[in-house]
Amino acid sequence: MxxxxxxxxxxxxxxxxxxxxxxxxxxxxxxxxxxxxxxxxxxxxxxxxxxxxxxxxxxxxxxxxxxxxxxxxxxxxxxxxxxxxxxxxxxxxxxxxxxxxxxxxxxxxxxxxxxxxxxxxxxxxxxxxxxxxxxxxxxxxxxxxxxxxxxxxxxxxxxxxxxxxxxxxxxxxxxxxxxxxxxxxxxxxxxxxxxxDTATAELVKVAANSFLATKISFINAMAEVCEAAGADVTVLARAIGADSRIGHRFLDPGLGFGGSCFPKDIRAFAARAEEIGAGEAVSFLHEVDRINLRQRRRTVNRTRRLVGGCFAGRRVAVLGASFKPGSDDVRDSPALAVASVLHEEGASVRVHDPEALDNARAALPDLTYSLDIPKVCEDADVVLHLTPWPDYRRIDPLALAPVVHSPVLLDARNSLDAHPWRAAGWSLHALGRPTGGTS
Structure with a gap:
């Protein structure tokens, strides 16, 4: 055809x-x-x-x-x-x-x-x-x-x-x-x-994206509760995901979603529902959006505490720029959003990404970029893991420790194995998990 x-x-x-x-x-x-x-x-x-x-x-x-x-x-x-x-x-x-x-x-x-x-x-x-x-x-x-x-x-x-x-x-x-x-x-x-019919086909797409976005924001809301209660959201996610009615997919607590689809799609869906008189039915999507954006502020605030309460004069290494692994797309990237705020508050920010550096540099030219992970981490006061590329799971924590100024890592994606990092002397922190957790 x-x-x-x-x-x-x-x-x-x-x-x-x-x-x-x-x-x-x-x-x-x-x-x-x-x-x-x-x-x-x-x-x-x-x-x-x-x-x-x-x-x-x-x-x-x-x-x-x-x-x-x-x-x-x-x-x-x-x-x-x-x-x-x-x-x-x-x-x-x-x-x-x-x-x-x-x-x-x-x-x-x-x-x-x-x-x-x-x-x-x-x-x-x-x-x-x-x-x-x-x-x-x-x-x-x-x-x-x-x-x-x-x-x-x-x-x-x-x-x-x-x-x-x-x-x-x-x-x-x-x-x-x-x-x-x-x-x-x-x-x-x-x-x-x-x-x-065409109306149903149009709704299938936005309904699917809204459901997945809701699932991500739900587990991130649970991460906030876990932090307040001293519980571990990664164990919680695995336990509720074992229920076949729920499933494990999209129950990955962390920095939240971004990109060119989920954020704008749930907002546009809510706006259109309001236009046709069904706004109340999807009003929960506004909270889904708020929870998602709050993860970025929580990551910034957690990082600020890790460097002593002020970013001025601090060096921050950021691992990840794309909105997700496997892509060079930085549109509405949670990683870059966090990096941008840190820079605005006075931190010296260096960014690594295996594929997205050209796009990241075009979006935020004032940051420093490199394809060399040790160079990005050199003399860093804190290392932030913000996009869960497989490359970062292959880092040798023992070899990286002498490169940084302070061996402090915030795993904002909850996807690194804490054991080798802590064994190598790192202070590892994550969203929704106790500092001393082992999962």
């Missing part, structure tokens, strides 16, 4: 390459000529495991190519995936749909009869219906469907090639048949296919 993918960020680039890899003819479209040149050369514009190899393979096969022209895209195919960003609006917590609207408006000028516009962007419920009305006013026999993405940065290729489910919101048997045919290779290897 011929298809276009409009927008080549995380979602669009991965979707285009994966669809080409399962046999479709794909034209990726973006307004950025430099990005198109990089993609045409088989280079991804972001770090994502396996993506460079996949791009190189599909571009070389001839099934995937790129362009800056929507007119060319409309001529090339009748199925068009819209994968542009929907950031938070600068004046409210609602989603900013200007990029989605702009794509659909320009695409409408070129669409051939019978075209199907498929949204993958995360949008407020009712967006597809509104776009359908706009499309109907300027085109003939074209329709809008919605097919939310569920990929995770760091495992996006695997999530696209082996999805747990595929959700499509459609308004006609023709649209459903087209999307069933397109995704048939993925259904054949185990993906569950859900066909529903």
């Amino acid at each position: 011929r298809m276009t993918v409009i927008g080549t960020g995380y979602v669009g680039t991965v979707h285009a390459a994966c669809m080409a890899d399962i046999g479709h003819q794909v034209l990726g479209i973006d307004i950025d000529p430099a990005r198109i040149a990089s993609l045409t050369a088989g280079r991804a514009p972001m770090h994502e495991p396996g993506l460079d190899e996949l791009l190189a393979r599909t571009v070389a096969s001839g099934r995937l190519r790129f362009s800056t022209s929507l007119a060319e895209g409309a001529e090339f195919a009748r199925t068009h995936f819209v994968c542009v960003g929907t950031p938070q609006r600068p004046d409210s917590e609602a989603a900013d749909l200007r990029y989605v609207d702009a794509v659909v408006d320009e695409l409408a000028q070129h669409l051939r009869p019978g075209s199907l516009v498929v949204g993958k962007s995360t949008v407020p419920v009712g967006t597809a219906a509104a776009l359908g009305r706009r499309l109907a006013a300027s085109t003939r026999d074209c329709e809008v469907a919605w097919n939310p993405e569920f990929l995770r940065e760091g495992s996006a290729v695997q999530d696209t090639m082996r999805p747990e489910r595929i959700v499509v919101g459609v308004g006609s048997p023709h649209a459903e048949a087209a999307l069933r045919a397109l995704y048939e290779p993925l259904v054949r290897v185990g993906a569950e296919f859900f066909s529903t």
